[in-house]
Amino acid sequence: MSYETYKLIHVAGLLLLFLSLGMALRGAGGGGRGLIAGGHGLGLFLLLLGGFGMLARLGIHWPWPLWIGVKAGVWVALALALTVAKRAPGKATLWWVLSVVLGGLAAWAAIFKPGAAT
DSSP states (O other), X not given: OOHHHXXXXXXXXXXXXXXXXXXXXXXXXXXXXXXXXXXXXXXXXXXHHXXXXXXXXXXXXXSOOHHHHHHHHHHHHHHHHHHHHHHOGGGHHHHHHHHHHHHHHHHHHHHHOTTXXX
């Protein structure tokens, strides 16, 4: 697949992940629980698939530059976010802000690529 295809998969995963987190923080319960969990998991998978596909197309291998480590750390934090949000529903505003900050941090790392070889 092309770099652009992997990028599209990555962005679709990002949208699905944040949509699912938003639904969870809003408290969509009942029949929406499976949809939220499934969307969260699929979003995480698509983010990984697209991200690693783009890395392969760029020829980036281990050891990763700092910016990829930052994005991987954000991915782990967002993977845990659904569980954390469910356990502390009274802190939905805090989790919402943290999700925005983590998403912004990942975007910053992707755009500015700190630690990348020049």
